[in-house]
Amino acid sequence: MFCLLPGLSACDGLTRQEETKGDGYDALVSLIGRERTEILWYASFAPSSHNTQPWMVTIKSPDNWVIGSAENRWLPEVDPKNREMLLSIGAFVENMVTAAKAHGFRVKIRMLARNPFDPELLSLELQNSEREEYPLQRLLERRTLRTGFKSEDIDPQDFSFIVGGDEGFLYYPPLSTQAGWLDEATVAANRQQVDRQNVQEELARWIRWSGADARKYRNGLTPAAMDITGLAGWYVRNFYGTSDVLSKDFRNATVERVKKQVAESGGWIVITSEHNSPTSLIETGRRFERMFLRVKDRSIGVHPMSQALEEKPWSEKAAEVLMLVKPPQILLRVGYTRDYPAPVSLRMPLAAITTANKG
Ligand SMILES: Cc1cc2nc3c(=O)[nH]c(=O)nc-3n(C[C@H](O)[C@H](O)[C@H](O)COP(=O)(O)O)c2cc1C
Known part of the structure; x- marks a missing residue:
């Protein structure tokens, strides 16, 4: 699409509305019915690191x-133990169970992974059950926000609302020692990561510069998903490519952006x-998604920033500095936001994430 007026939504690249x-939706409806297909x-709108959408569903x-994972959607450089992959699968399962309940199914889960x-x-296993009221719009409107956060503390009542009685959530206000450490560790871990050639090459494989x-692919990170919009978005969509991610300028700009974000x-x-x-x-990914689905109701933006758990020495120090007995798995920069723009990250069609009757 040629764009003369950067800033118009049509100028921000492929959008979800388009x-x-x-692909595969109608075929699945014929195979398993509309309600199960909708689930x-x-x-599929669950979050995942680099938006790799690692899930694969075999319809027995x-x-x-x-539910399995597709090896070509793993991130061996930043996530060599598939830790984040499993968190993402958990978010996918949570969306699935939530949508299933709203469509009148109970889901029995059996773990297979060793x-x-x-x-x-x-x-x-889906079993017929009472239909439970749930605003499914939340699954479609949930999004990662990376800019526009206010510096105010999160109100304890709002924190209780988004956590909804689940365990294992800790909040560190902006002026706390722990938040200060997380800000610094995130910048330092990012600085270390941009110097790792393999990490940059892996990231480059997941950036979808052009429309x-x-x-x-309908996965990975588009300029809009990275908040590169307007004229800059138009420029990178037309002139950027894989090699730019490996340039010194791009690496420096990444660290500068992270500094601004944590500020x-x-x-x-x-x-x-x-x-x-x-x-x-997987259970932690489910709790994470349950919370993520509630934040927009309180105008709270959520930005997962995983680098401090991906890079040593920060990953090894995190539990101690944050005074945690249990292992930290997800680091979220949060804040109230004035605007809550519609999501921009793309999703693969059902044909790419499902196979039928194998085994
Ligand atoms: C386990 C996990 C780790 C993530 N880590 C980061 C991160 O370090 N930095 C970032 O900007 N986004 C991170 N994200 C957010 C994803 O990039 C985002 O979910 C994906 O691009 C899809 O966009 P959406 O959440 O708006 O649907 C992470 C998401 C998950 C599930």
Whole structure:
């Protein structure tokens, strides 16, 4: 699309509105019915690191689905133990269970994964049940925000509302020692990461600079998803490519952007897990998503910033500095926001994340 007026939404690249329900939707409706297909479609809007959307669903029968992960959507450089992959799968499962309840199904879950690299992670069985009221719009409107955070503390009542009685959530207000450490550690870990060639190359493989690439893959990070909009967005969509991610300028700009981001924040929320097992990580991803689905109701923006848990020495020090007994798994910069723009990250069609009747 040629754009003369940067800033207009049509000038910000491929948007979600341009998408239909996508390839494979109708075929799945024929196979498992519209309601079950809708559940899968809603689940696909879960968050994932670099928006890799690592989930793969094998439809064994209309009511028995196996959730696994696709190896070509792992991030071996920043996530060598598939820790973040499992958190993302947890978010996907939470969306699925939430959408299933709203469509009149209860979901029985059986864990299959012994280690984070197992191709099959969990088995789900749908059973008819009472339909539960839930605003499913929340799944479609949830988004990662990276700019526009106010520096005010999060009100304790709002914190209680978003956590909803779940365990393992800690809030560090902006002026706390721990928030200060998280700000500094995040900048330092980012600085270390931009110097790691393999990390930059991996990131480059997940950036969809052009509209054509965004349309082709429907995953990864588009300029709009990275908040590069308006004239700058138009420029990078047309003139940027993989090699730019490896340039010194891009690396420096990344660190500068992170510095600005941590300077505007209403503090940090850290989510801990019981253990480091696949079961525990998937459960943590579920709690994370439950909270993420509630934040917009209180105008709270959430920005996962994972680098301090990806890079040593910060990853090894985090629990002690944050005075945590249980392992921290998710670091979220949070803050009240004036605007809550519509989501911009793309999703793969159901045809790319489902297979039928295998095994
Ligand atoms: C486990 C996990 C780790 C993430 N880490 C980061 C991060 O370090 N920096 C960042 O900007 N976004 C991070 N994200 C947010 C994803 O980039 C985002 O979910 C994805 O691009 C899809 O966008 P959406 O959340 O707006 O739907 C993370 C998400 C998950 C689930």
